[in-house]
Amino acid sequence: MSFQGYLKTIKEKTGKGPEEFRRLAEEKGLTENSELKASTKAGDVVTWLKEDYDLGHGHAMAIYALLKGIKNEDSE
Template sequence: MSFQAYLTTIKAKTGKDAADFRKLAEEKGFTKKGELIVKAGDITNWLKTDFELGHGHAMAIYALLKGIKNESSQ
């Protein structure tokens, strides 16, 4: 599955896009001024619990928050 396919599926399931998840992560204290300050497990647990995302989809959001990937990544 391409990174874009992950983002599309996440948007369809949650109604939220990358910008929404960045904002939510900041509000939850997982990021500070856009920089991730928690571990991957904290992010994946949050996304699995609150949004019922699978591990792969949660890791895609982690990659966005960490700066490994962005909205135009393949």
């Protein structure tokens, strides 16, 4: 699945896009000033998204990649 495919599926399942997840991560204390905190691990993000949004591991890792800056909304 392409990165865009992941984002589309996440939006369909949760009703939330990348900007909303960035805001929610900030509210959860996982990011600061739109950057992932050094203390935040991939597992922290994955656990949050699995528990609160019922996302699978791959989809949660896609959001982690956005938060970490590895990928952005235009990535394929």
